[in-house]
Amino acid sequence: MDKDFIINELALKIAQLEVEKAFLKSENQDLKAKLQEKEKDNEVKA
Structure with missing residues (x-):
């Protein structure tokens, strides 16, 4: 295999x-926001 080809593949x-x-960072932020919302809702109910 050509070295340049391997470098390009990497x-x-x-x-x-x-x-x-x-993408995962963005998804993680969305999930954290949803979790905070649910925790806030639970505090209001308690």
Whole structure:
């Protein structure tokens, strides 16, 4: 295998992982916000 090809494949994989990381970070923030909302609702009920 060509060294440049391997480097390009790794760069592509890194880019894909960065995109996935950004997506998961965003999803995590959404879930944290929903959790805070539910905790707030529970405090109001208690």
